[in-house]
Amino acid sequence: MSDPLLMTDAAPATPAPEKTAKAHLPDAARVTAVTHWTDRLFSFRVERPRSLRFRSGEFVMIGLLDDRGKPLLRAYSIASPSWDEELEFYSIKVPDGPLTSRLQHIKVGDDIILRPKPVGTLVHDALLPGKRLWLLATGTGIAPFASLMRDPETYEKFDQVIMMHTCREVAELEYGRQLVEGLQDDPLIGEMVAGKLLYYPTTTREPFERMGRVTDNLASGKVFADLGLPPMDKATDRAMVCGSLAFNVDVKAILEGFGLTEGANSDPREYVVEKAFVGDGI
Ligand SMILES: Cc1cc2nc3c(=O)[nH]c(=O)nc-3n(C[C@H](O)[C@H](O)[C@H](O)COP(=O)(O)OP(=O)(O)OC[C@H]3O[C@@H](n4cnc5c(N)ncnc54)[C@H](O)[C@@H]3O)c2cc1C
Numbered sequence: 001m002s003d004p005l006l007m008t009d010a011a012p013a014t015p016a017p018e019k020t021a022k023a024h025l026p027d028a029a030r031v032t033a034v035t036h037w038t039d040r041l042f043s044f045r046v047e048r049p050r051s052l053r054f055r056s057g058e059f060v061m062i063g064l065l066d067d068r069g070k071p072l073l074r075a076y077s078i079a080s081p082s083w084d085e086e087l088e089f090y091s092i093k094v095p096d097g098p099l100t101s102r103l104q105h106i107k108v109g110d111d112i113i114l115r116p117k118p119v120g121t122l123v124h125d126a127l128l129p130g131k132r133l134w135l136l137a138t139g140t141g142i143a144p145f146a147s148l149m150r151d152p153e154t155y156e157k158f159d160q161v162i163m164m165h166t167c168r169e170v171a172e173l174e175y176g177r178q179l180v181e182g183l184q185d186d187p188l189i190g191e192m193v194a195g196k197l198l199y200y201p202t203t204t205r206e207p208f209e210r211m212g213r214v215t216d217n218l219a220s221g222k223v224f225a226d227l228g229l230p231p232m233d234k235a236t237d238r239a240m241v242c243g244s245l246a247f248n249v250d251v252k253a254i255l256e257g258f259g260l261t262e263g264a265n266s267d268p269r270e271y272v273v274e275k276a277f278v279g280d281g282i
């Protein structure tokens with residue numbers, strides 16, 4: 001059921017009229033839907049270029065033309081899974097951000113630039129086989145996991161998938177909450193997900209049913225106790241991490257404490273990390 005509080009700008013039944021901008025934009029992709037979740041967060045979908053292949057969890061460069069007609073590009077995780085006919089992105093709105101101060105105003109029928117060269121480390125190929133996959137994110141760092149949580153390969157490879165997502169406030173969890181809820185009823189993947197995907201959202205600055213930083217809930221053992229799971233073990237547990245630089249550094253130390261080591265595409269191991277953004281904060 002759609003939430004009346006969310007401003008969703010979905011594609012009309014008839015295609016939007018052809019826009020002249022498409023002819024001028026390099027690697028143009030047309031916007032098909034926009035949803036504003038809070039005054040700082042929105043998601044949008046674009047048509048997928050037919051030739052674009054990617055692994056769930058990867059990121060691409062997207063953007064708009066600046067005032068001088070030059071491409072203004074930023075890295076964005078593809079939030080949709082590799083089988084999806086469209087591409088989804090989940091974005092911050094940085095008030096004075098060169099790209100997002102403009103990008104937040106896109107509408108259905110507009111074009112964005114999408115450079116079709118996906119890359120990234122938050123992919124199954126960079127992890128050794130295991131039993132449990134921990135997806136650890138703050139803020140928009142959930143975007144690559146929105147892709148991986150919707151990919152059947154994730155449930156073929158792991159018996160349990162634990163999505164820990166922490167934000168300052170409750171409203172910032174809503175994109176992830178609706179995504180996880182929708183997965184249980186999904187005709188394609190619902191059966192695979194049932195009982196396997198454990199969702200552990202927390203806040204840090206607004207009262208919520210569960211609170212606390214990902215790091216604290218791992219280090220204290222609270223998350224294991226709450227979910228009835230054993231502590232992480234190098235033999236069985238794998239992790240993917242995506243948040244601010246400080247978050248990534250702190251989570252890495254905890255994972256290393258459990259004996260896990262960092263992997264890469266060329267050297268698969270027990271955990272992988274990617275920055276959700278560059279910088280210390282807005
Ligand atoms: C590998 C990678 C993947 C990324 N994927 C995403 C994604 O899926 N969604 C997304 O919104 N952003 C993502 N980013 C960040 C994105 O590239 C841009 O920084 C963001 O869109 C803001 O662009 P801007 O030009 O408006 O501001 P910028 O000049 O790029 O950033 C200004 C400042 O805003 C803060 N900031 C930027 N992005 C974020 C963020 N996502 N969350 C909190 N603070 C932020 C930082 O302090 C930064 O210094 C990713 C970055 C990297 C490196």
Ligand SMILES: NC(=O)c1ccc[n+]([C@@H]2O[C@H](COP(=O)([O-])OP(=O)(O)OC[C@H]3O[C@@H](n4cnc5c(N)ncnc54)[C@H](OP(=O)(O)O)[C@@H]3O)[C@@H](O)[C@H]2O)c1
Pocket residue numbers: 040138139140166167168169172203204205213214215244246247248250251280281282
């Ligand atoms: N979220 C908002 O409502 C809001 C509003 C306006 C402006 N901003 C600005 O936007 C920028 C990004 O904000 P954000 O909320 O997206 O990202 P953030 O500051 O990285 O915080 C996101 C979540 O990660 C947690 N966290 C931060 N560092 C951590 C670490 N080292 N280890 C474990 N957990 C950690 C935070 O907990 P803690 O709360 O304990 O730090 C918070 O729950 C900030 O500079 C902020 O000032 C945010």
